[in-house]
Amino acid sequence: MTGRTDLRRKPERAVDDRDAIHDVLDEGLMAHVGLVAGTGDQAHPVVIPMLYARDGERLILHGSPASRLLRTAKGGVDVCVTVTLLDALVLARSGLHHSMNYRSIVIMGRATEVIDHAEKVAALDRLVEHTIPGRTSQVRAAHDIEVTGTTVLTLPLAECSLKVRTGGPVDDPDDVDDPAWAGLIPIGVAVGEPIPDNAASSQTVPGHVAFWARGPGQLNGRPAPDGETT
Amino acid sequence: MTGRTDLRRKPERAVDDRDAIHDVLDEGLMAHVGLVAGTGDQAHPVVIPMLYARDGERLILHGSPASRLLRTAKGGVDVCVTVTLLDALVLARSGLHHSMNYRSIVIMGRATEVIDHAEKVAALDRLVEHTIPGRTSQVRAAHDIEVTGTTVLTLPLAECSLKVRTGGPVDDPDDVDDPAWAGLIPIGVAVGEPIPDNAASSQTVPGHVAFWARGPGQLNGRPAPDGETT
Known part of the structure; x- marks a missing residue:
């Protein structure tokens, strides 16, 4: 560096x-x-x-x-x-302490x-x-x-x-008893069902397409190759 | 004209x-x-x-x-x-015709x-x-x-x-009978379960947090405010 x-x-x-x-x-x-x-x-x-x-x-x-x-x-x-990868929205008890977790x-x-x-x-x-x-x-x-x-x-x-930013919100000490919800909304890469083109060869989805995923498994909702959902 | x-x-x-x-x-x-x-x-x-x-x-x-x-x-x-918003991976029958749908x-x-x-x-x-x-x-x-x-x-x-790029792969005419799977893998913003901080006021998730979403509803897996899953 x-x-x-x-x-x-x-x-x-x-x-x-x-x-x-x-x-x-x-x-x-x-x-x-x-x-x-x-x-x-x-x-x-x-x-x-x-x-x-x-x-x-x-x-x-x-x-x-x-x-x-x-x-x-x-x-x-x-x-x-x-x-840039976005990992979470960071919700604090004041506007300017809102942030993102990212890499x-x-x-x-x-x-x-x-x-x-x-x-x-x-x-x-x-x-x-x-x-x-x-x-x-x-x-x-x-x-x-x-x-x-x-x-x-x-x-x-x-x-x-x-x-890198990780972790929860960092509030002013005077704000920590405020009633606003504070914490993280995790975000990542969502994957939808593959959409084949019209060719006959595209009607069976191969593994490299069916299991394509990026980032944390619990966020993308895709099946893992071993059948687990993690 | x-x-x-x-x-x-x-x-x-x-x-x-x-x-x-x-x-x-x-x-x-x-x-x-x-x-x-x-x-x-x-x-x-x-x-x-x-x-x-x-x-x-x-x-x-x-x-x-x-x-x-x-x-x-x-x-x-x-x-x-x-x-930049990424909407889909575009899988074609040759490497250089691979693309992304994006805005x-x-x-x-x-x-x-x-x-x-x-x-x-x-x-x-x-x-x-x-x-x-x-x-x-x-x-x-x-x-x-x-x-x-x-x-x-x-x-x-x-x-x-x-x-903007939308639509499916555009293959060379000579390639359309190749056996490779071709089509789209839709992607978007995945949302995880909100993670509250330790305050008592954060243990009940309010609507603006519970229903936070971005982009196509079928991708992010979040409940809609009316209870539908779209």
């Missing part, structure tokens, strides 16, 4: 633990990728939601070569990639393009596996023209911070 | 767009706020997750006056605020500080009501010192776009 991602506000919420950082990145589905567009007086921030995957100590991003964000980032511009990763750095064909194929597979574990073995391999027509970037996790 | 003249001839679509933008912002819980930190060669993007609320045609943000982001934004720096708002502009005390109080109430409707009437009013010690910013929704 270096200066730019050191937490200036509420440093007690910082977690300097590679495993914890990996866990949050592996649980997340979507990153918000920021860069500076324009130059001089025209410089302004742009923040775009993107799929991502973690591959060891680097993040993988991809997109069309025509994408402004990927085109700019390829040129060696600094990016900031933020992944949030901020990665700053310079993304570089992956050129090697085999490395690009592996990175694109990681993107699919990140979102839907077990999926790549179910679909055809990427055609060469698809790989060529896709820009893949990697960003090292070197300059990376994790900020 | 081109698409652009079409839009000019159907100004009612602009109204529809505003409603859709408002709906997405009202459903979201968290924004990712980007700005350019540093100057010259040191300029780099920073993206921070923040609570927000919509108040008509403006967005409200808040934080400690010590927060780097709010301090910088107060100075009149351009910000980019992005709110994403990008707002660019210059945030200005709210100075007027009464206006700040109203904005802070909006932030609580945005996250937990019905909550402000349950908690004490903000103390003057809390309002003074909080920075409130507003950002007009003038430069604002909504991007």
Whole structure:
């Protein structure tokens, strides 16, 4: 961790633990990728939601070569990639003590393009596996023209911070006898029944679809592979 | 007739767009706020997750006056605020046709500080009501010192776009007979059982907590206020 991602506000919420950082990145589905567009007086921030995957100590991003964000980032511009998981609403006895329990990763750095064909194929597979574990073995391999027509970037996790809030509300001592309900409303990723397309092969739901889930099991209401409900 | 003249001839679509933008912002819980930190060669993007609320045609943000982001934004720096809702994983028969159904708002502009005390109080109430409707009437009013010690910013929704993907996978014609399962896995906001703190007044769960939900009812598993499960 270096200066730019050191937490200036509420440093007690910082977690300097590679495993914890990996866990949050592996649980997340979507990153918000920021860069500076324009130059001089025209410089302004742009923040775009993107799929991502973690591959060891680097993040993988991809997109069309025509994408402004990927085109700019390829040129060696600094990016900031933020992944946020919401765990609970925190209800206190005064408005300003309301909060959220969350885990949030901020990665700053310079993304570089992956050129090697085999490395690009592996990175694109990681993107699919990140979102839907077990999926790549179910679909055809990427055609060469698809790989060529896709820009893949990697960003090292070197300059990376994790900020976490856990626990219940923290009220002013004068407020603790107020009659308002206080506590947590846990939130997570809900999963609905899979909706097959019309093909005959889609009418039987395979395990990697039926058991897809993210985060705490008690929240998503999905069956576990072993038949338990946890 | 081109698409652009079409839009000019159907100004009612602009109204529809505003409603859709408002709906997405009202459903979201968290924004990712980007700005350019540093100057010259040191300029780099920073993206921070923040609570927000919509108040008509403006967005409200808040934080400690010590927060780097709010301090910088107060100075009149351009910000980019992005709110993304994930609706489904899209599973296709090839890796690169996998996608997400989502609704994403990008707002660019210059945030200005709210100075007027009464206006700040109203904005802070909006932030609580945005996250937990019905909550402000349950908690004490903000103390003057809390309002003074909080920075409130507003950002007009003038430069604002909504991007939406809906529908099923779009496969290559050559792939449609492949045996892979294809379709959607709907996702949304799961809600767990509220966890009260230890106070006696928290042992009975009030309606604004018991029925808190966000997004499609069939996904979050929460009871509806009328007792139905939809």
